[in-house]
Amino acid sequence: xxxxYLDVSMVMIGTSFTGIPRVLMEIVKRLGTDDEFDLNFxxxxxxxxxxxxxxxxxxxxxxxxKTDKRHSIRSNxxxxxxxxxxxxxxxxxxxxxxxxxxxxxxxxxxxxKNVKIVTLIYDIINIDYPQFCDKSDVMNFVDYxxxxxxxADKIIVTSKDVKDAxxxxxxxxxIESPEIDIIPLGGDFKKKENSEENVQSSVKDIVSKxxxxxxxxxxxxxxxxxxxxxxxxxxxxxxIHFVFAGFSGQGMDKFFAELTTDPDYQNGIWHVDNxxxxxxxxxxxxxxxxxxxxxxxxxxxxxxxxxxxxxxxxAADTNINHEIAGDRALFFEQDNSRELADIVIDxxxxxxxxxxxxxxxxxxxxxxxxxxxxxxxxxxxxx
Amino acid sequence: xxxxxxxLKVYADLFEHVEKKLEENGQKLNCDEKGFxxxxxxxxxxxxxxxxxxxxxxxxxxxxxxxxxxxLPSDEEKKKCxxxxxxxxLSYLVNKASYSIRGIKLTDCIYNPQPGLKGRTVGLGAAITxxxxxxxxxxxxxxxxxxxxxxxxx
Numbered sequence: 001x002x003x004x005y006l007d008v009s010m011v012m013i014g015t016s017f018t019g020i021p022r023v024l025m026e027i028v029k030r031l032g033t034d035d036e037f038d039l040n041f042x043x044x045x046x047x048x049x050x051x052x053x054x055x056x057x058x059x060x061x062x063x064x065x066k067t068d069k070r071h072s073i074r075s076n077x078x079x080x081x082x083x084x085x086x087x088x089x090x091x092x093x094x095x096x097x098x099x100x101x102x103x104x105x106x107x108x109x110x111x112x113k114n115v116k117i118v119t120l121i122y123d124i125i126n127i128d129y130p131q132f133c134d135k136s137d138v139m140n141f142v143d144y145x146x147x148x149x150x151x152a153d154k155i156i157v158t159s160k161d162v163k164d165a166x167x168x169x170x171x172x173x174x175i176e177s178p179e180i181d182i183i184p185l186g187g188d189f190k191k192k193e194n195s196e197e198n199v200q201s202s203v204k205d206i207v208s209k210x211x212x213x214x215x216x217x218x219x220x221x222x223x224x225x226x227x228x229x230x231x232x233x234x235x236x237x238x239x240i241h242f243v244f245a246g247f248s249g250q251g252m253d254k255f256f257a258e259l260t261t262d263p264d265y266q267n268g269i270w271h272v273d274n275x276x277x278x279x280x281x282x283x284x285x286x287x288x289x290x291x292x293x294x295x296x297x298x299x300x301x302x303x304x305x306x307x308x309x310x311x312x313x314x315a316a317d318t319n320i321n322h323e324i325a326g327d328r329a330l331f332f333e334q335d336n337s338r339e340l341a342d343i344v345i346d347x348x349x350x351x352x353x354x355x356x357x358x359x360x361x362x363x364x365x366x367x368x369x370x371x372x373x374x375x376x377x378x379x380x381x382x383x
Numbered sequence: 384x385x386x387x388x389x390x391l392k393v394y395a396d397l398f399e400h401v402e403k404k405l406e407e408n409g410q411k412l413n414c415d416e417k418g419f420x421x422x423x424x425x426x427x428x429x430x431x432x433x434x435x436x437x438x439x440x441x442x443x444x445x446x447x448x449x450x451x452x453x454x455l456p457s458d459e460e461k462k463k464c465x466x467x468x469x470x471x472x473l474s475y476l477v478n479k480a481s482y483s484i485r486g487i488k489l490t491d492c493i494y495n496p497q498p499g500l501k502g503r504t505v506g507l508g509a510a511i512t513x514x515x516x517x518x519x520x521x522x523x524x525x526x527x528x529x530x531x532x533x534x535x536x537x
Contacts, residue, residue: 136454
């Protein structure tokens with residue numbers, strides 16, 4: 001059996017389980033029940049200044065149910081930072097740069113104890129696009145990423161685009177990159193039955209108003225929501241509606257001022273904050289198309305989520321969007337609202353074009369989480 | 384020793400890359416490079432003053448914020464500290480709520496600054512109210528109120 005440690009400190013204090021926490025949970029659900037792996041979940045404990053060992057089965061159950069009884073997962077067993085077993089694997093796949101246990105402190109200790117380090121890097125946006133990020137987050141990420149380049153035995157990424165970016169960084173710094181494996185994420189998230197019954201009436205109301213373009217994701221600068229407002233205001237007003245679904249991120253005051261003062265706000269252009277999974281599912285299923293104007297993405301899960309629901313995608317012409325969407329999506333030049341509007345107007349005016357665009361995503365089968373974890377197991381065994 | 388220096392160069396190179404990217408986009412990092420490099424390898428709680436006491440004022444402030452709080456000082460905090468002596472700066476930092484919340488132990492420091500009543504009280508309050516359930520409720524509040532709450536516990 002291969003002993004694997006996972007520091008899940010951030011999941012243990014998290015309030016929402018989308019994005020990276022969701023990925024971690026999908027991995028744990030599958031890897032945790034595999035006889036070849038002995039999973040050990042850890043959480044930083046301030047009082048003991050050490051890792052607290054979590055109850056394995058209880059944590060796996062929590063990943064399955066997400067019911068908030070996290071206190072019952074905590075055991076009274078603690079491990080000092082340098083007390084992890086020799087030849088085990090420390091698999092870092094949470095938002096570890098945000099934890100108390102800095103990787104520039106932890107990784108050298110693990111290396112001294114011959115613990116193998118495998119780090120899943122979702123993206124290096126903080127490094128290559130720091131202008132879109134909180135500056136303190138950037139500093140913490142530099143610590144985490146630097147430690148990974150120095151000490152990791154293997155890096156896992158979810159796309160070729162991220163692998164290329166890491167290799168380029170290493171070349172420019174004149175250092176050797178750790179081995180990098182690409183393991184794409186699954187797209188077969190479990191769907192609840194009767195989910196439509198749980199959709200908020202306000203969301204149903206938006207959908208009933210007519211055709212809309214949907215953008216899913218936290219409202220933050222790098223997602224480039226401002227391009228969509230511009231496209232709507234300059235070219236698409238009264239032609240199609242826009243719906244933004246996602247939490248309000250920081251640094252978007254100007255965007256929200258523009259959004260909420262638009263005469264069509266809540267009547268042609270909407271922001272759905274705090275949307276539940278059922279709301280999002282409903283918005284996807286009924287969308288005319290999903291628009292994805294982001295400057296940079298680590299993976300672009302909304303593209304997969306759209307395809308799974310057979311909703312066509314119009315995306316910015318970036319490497320990562322091409323890698324994930326292939327020839328199923330339509331692309332517009334980054335930041336070009338005119339080109340985006342032309343694509344939409346063309347589709348609205350040519351029903352047969354829209355139908356054939358929709359046809360491209362019919363029967364789309366995503367990579368499954370089982371596939372992802374099968375590849376992950378191979379990778380962990382090979383360290 | 385040689386390996387340590389090479390390792391620190393990796394962090395320094397990444398810092399410079401990020402700083403350059405920000406400058407290209409008309410932004411500033413607001414962090415001293417030396418201060419950042421000296422924060423590398425800081426343990427979660429027990430922080431040695433010896434390791435960064437000799438840094439100049441700017442580097443010291445960046446380093447202390449990163450070591451203690453894993454964040455950069457705000458403009459307001461920087462301004463406040465700019466006219467302070469080293470002892471006053473340390474005392475100011477130690478009295479911040481998050482110093483108590485994080486249970487920091489500053490070692491090798493002859494001044495031996497201790498959190499005052501305010502720091503300890505807010506720290507205790509934060510410990511009591513930091514359950515994920517309460518934070519979930521707080522996250523549903525308007526941005527202004529959320530920022531006020533964050534400010535109290537910084």
